[in-house]
Amino acid sequence: MMTIKKVSLIGLGALGILFGNQLSKKIPSADLRIIADRTRIQSYQDEGVYCNGELCHFQYMTPEEVCEPADLLIIAVKFNGLNEAIQSVKHHVGKKTLIISLLNGITSEEIIGEAYGIEKVLYCVAQGMDAVKVGNRLTYDHMGMLCFGEKEPVLNSEKVNRLADFFEKMEIPYETDPDMGKRLWGKFMLNVGVNQTVAVFESDYGEVQQDGPARSMMISAMREVIALSSREGVKLTENDLDYWLRVLGTLSPDGKPSMAQDVEARRFSEVDLFSGTVVELGKKYGIPTPVNQELFERIKQLESQYTGIKI
Structure with a gap:
């Protein structure tokens, strides 16, 4: 089974900071790329991004920078930023890239799938977190969990097993669901x-x-x-x-x-x-x-x- 090593993330809202910070503690900094435009990157670097009072150490990349595709791409923008995000991540999507969306609503997976192929996408729901974000500062008591799976009931999907194995190593609480x-x-x-x-x-x-x-x-x-x-x-x-x-x-x-x-x-x-x-x-x-x-x-x-x- 392929293993996930390189991760790209777009969207430093509450969920982006929460899971980005957790990942940054577990993988080499060069293997976690935060995608943002120059203006946002400048703001993050000037003001810092904080999670429960701790400064997050992120490596940033602009959408224009060409790079090795990610093994896992996490899309954590607001819904009104989804179309722009889909354009911004194009250098990070390769044949084997697995994509999850942390967006609210019931349509983001299909929209991402139309752009990059639904076979790359796992359906995902973030639940149980109580994160509050003010400016670039996030505080939370409960990390909650990411629940994911294939849209249609499938037992022992390779993609699901690959992501579960990775979250296990990252100490990110998760649950798999055959009926996403x-x-x-x-x-x-x-x-x-x-x-x-x-x-x-x-x-x-x-x-x-x-x-x-x-x-x-x-x-x-x-x-x-x-x-x-x-x-x-x-x-x-x-x-x-x-x-x-x-x-x-x-x-x-x-x-x-x-x-x-x-x-x-x-x-x-x-x-x-x-x-x-x-x-x-x-x-x-x-x-x-x-x-x-x-x-x-x-x-x-x-x-x-x-x-x-x-x-």
């Missing part, structure tokens, strides 16, 4: 509920870990995803809802999901990826999605105040 289509939709359901509700209530995980209006709204938004999932060939159930609520229960009550951090910092969020997708699918299948419609409107209203433009 369902896992992806489950994480999407959690994000639709948690990310948007905490952003609208301008609160934290603690607010939705206890009974009250925020938790009720979150669960109602998640149930709208369950109603849509069977039409998309994925049958989420109340058992899946309970599983993801248990995952939510493990997070630090003071932590915040990425969308709440975006709203707080007056950055545009991934609302189109969450309630935007749910509302569109609701229209497609004639299934009402009133809670996600409300969340969509309320988040767009919050964002309209950044520039004074009415949405």
Whole structure:
């Protein structure tokens, strides 16, 4: 079996810093390449990138630099940066490169697959981390884990075994799942509920870990995803809802999901990826999605105040 030695990573958001920092402690610095444009690299070098107060030691490369392809490429940008990232990583993708996406939503793997071949891509979900990023500084209590597998049920896939072996050596918590289509939709359901509700209530995980209006709204938004999932060939159930609520229960009550951090910092969020997708699918299948419609409107209203433009 091929082994993973050279790793390239694009996107130093919360997950990029968290897993990039862990990898940097385990492999030679020349074997971990962080891909970024010159302006970003300058900012990272001037200000430093910190993980739990510790300076990260990263080697940076611009997209233009030609290099040996990566054995593993990790894409950890926000969804609105995905198309640019796909262009930026072209020198890092070779015949044997394995690609994982840490993006939210249910479409990034297909988009990457269209560019580089779906046979290079493993489906992946990051879950259980409570990372908070302010500027170039990340803090977290729980690293969570990366859950990955083939989209279609396959036993003992060579790609899955290769990545599992690598994460074992890197001491990155992981789980393999033979039904990643369902896992992806489950994480999407959690994000639709948690990310948007905490952003609208301008609160934290603690607010939705206890009974009250925020938790009720979150669960109602998640149930709208369950109603849509069977039409998309994925049958989420109340058992899946309970599983993801248990995952939510493990997070630090003071932590915040990425969308709440975006709203707080007056950055545009991934609302189109969450309630935007749910509302569109609701229209497609004639299934009402009133809670996600409300969340969509309320988040767009919050964002309209950044520039004074009415949405």
